[in-house]
Amino acid sequence: MSKLPYSTKDVHYDNDKFRHRSHFKVISQSLTNSSTRISCANCSLGKLLMLLLISGVACLFLMNKSSPALETNSVHNATFTEFTEVAYQRPPRLWRRPPRLPPRLTPDEMRKKDSSLDDSKWVLRQQKVKEAFNHAWSGYKSFAMGFDELMPVSKRGTDGLGGLGATIIDALDTAMIMGENDIVKEASSWIEKNLVSRINERGQVNLFETTIRVLGGLLSAYHLSIGGNNSTNPEMLLEISKVLGDRLLLAFSSSSTPIPFSDVYLKDKVARPAPDGLSSTSEVSTLQLEFNYLSEISGDPKYYSEGMKVLEHMRSLPKVEGLVPIYISPQSGQFSGENIRLGSRGDSYYEYLIKIWIQQKNRRDTDLKYLYEMYTEAMRGVRHRLVRKSIPKGLVFVGELPYGAQGDFSPKMDHLVCFLPGTLALGATKGMTKTKAIESNLLSNDDIENLKLAEDLAKTCFEMYEVTSTGLAPEIAYFQIKGENENGPHGGNTSSEYLNDIIIKQLDRHNLLRPETVESLMYLHRITEDPKYREWGWQIFEAFEKYTKVESGGYTSLDDVTSVPPPKRDKMETFFLGETLKYLYLLFGENDVLPLDKYVFNTEAHPLPIIGLVDEI
């Protein structure tokens, strides 16, 4: 094998040195190359060739010298035109400088180099999310410790969720995932000292909110602390979960049907229906991931069986292509009204159908295939009945049927619906990457259609942020479908190409720091591996930083995302720490942290292990 003009050792030592190869070095190295030397010296033809080579080198050296014209025209004195004209008069060169060589890395090394640069960008961005979490916690701790939520502008606390210190419990597993050990200690010790007495002393709580935020938070912190974070005692978390779970079971035992009441009175140990007698469909069907896991770790099946009765019952109720009204009566056990939507009161019914099936799919003793079928049918119903495209630019959105199957379609989409892209993607690949699912031939036609819808909807959800002056989404958007209201109320970002597709009404312009879009971006990034989802997430995070951060600590909800500066609403919802910042942190981090084929996230972003797959983290 002929030798290289420079050694490979040099290349490995420092590539940059070899980016520019001097003629002299290249030629002299080839002359001193031993094999050339030996063969040249050994014959007279060789000597002749050597002579020719030396005269060639001399000739090249002379031709390569700068032209006299250029030497007499100093670059500093000549105008640009003079300089270029002179240059153009030069005789064409026979010998040109060799181009700068790219670094001599193998394609593999090149890829690694690029991705490590990219990785470090995301490590820094993830760090920014951690800083935001610290800022949120420090505001809460300074002004509202022990209250449910922080009012960051007026610097005080408020109990909007029954007074169980909801922010502390919602934030605990986020702090664990981020490795914020001081916060973990503070939160755990507050829970250990206060939570049981709060459960015994406080009044009315909502069954759903308390289950997803408080019970869900305790359970995932329990799981993450087993054999891991020793500043939290998992046994303590399990004991408190049982106390709370038992109290919440009153909502089931007080009802004469499998549909639980919506409110539990903790101190009095009773449960009652909401004033209008109805429960929300999403609320009664968004308890089971938590109750099932509590049965799993406590060994007591009662939580599982009460929760699952709701879904078994709902299985037999009439539906519109799998779609259900947003209210249900615990007295009759029947759906109430005809209003069908995937926004408030409907959303997580669909989310939990697939997630409970995933959570339980490895159990041999139960057959929950019916949940998978209910989900598949419902998503067909969504695609058939609720999905439309806006005009003029064709954003895909999910609307509503406020008067049921026979009534008019409403092009209204709550920000809450933005959970759907993530759930659709998860349901399609079951947590695998899209590439792997395709290679393994695992996607059905429904899965493929759902995945496509997931990607289209994720774009729409992102554009709901992009279209406003603040870069933050409103609570509710309407989509243009008839060409009316062309100059109707819009988001204010005149450089958005979707300005006329998205209508934002006066009363819908608030932003509560909600997580659904960044949640879906996290799923789509992990599943499709498309980097654009991370970039979108970063843009959203920057908008939160710019407009919702309160200097003295915490982040605030806004009254109007279409005006700058946006008026503040003075509330930091618990899900900003429990969900929004957690999903952003996971979006910017490694995909194998809490992998989607081993964990299901409850609707409040609390990761729970898929039964039979994970014993410890």
Ligand code: DMJ
């Ligand atoms: C959270 O409490 C949960 O994500 C719930 O499913 C919907 N609403 C909020 C966040 O927006």
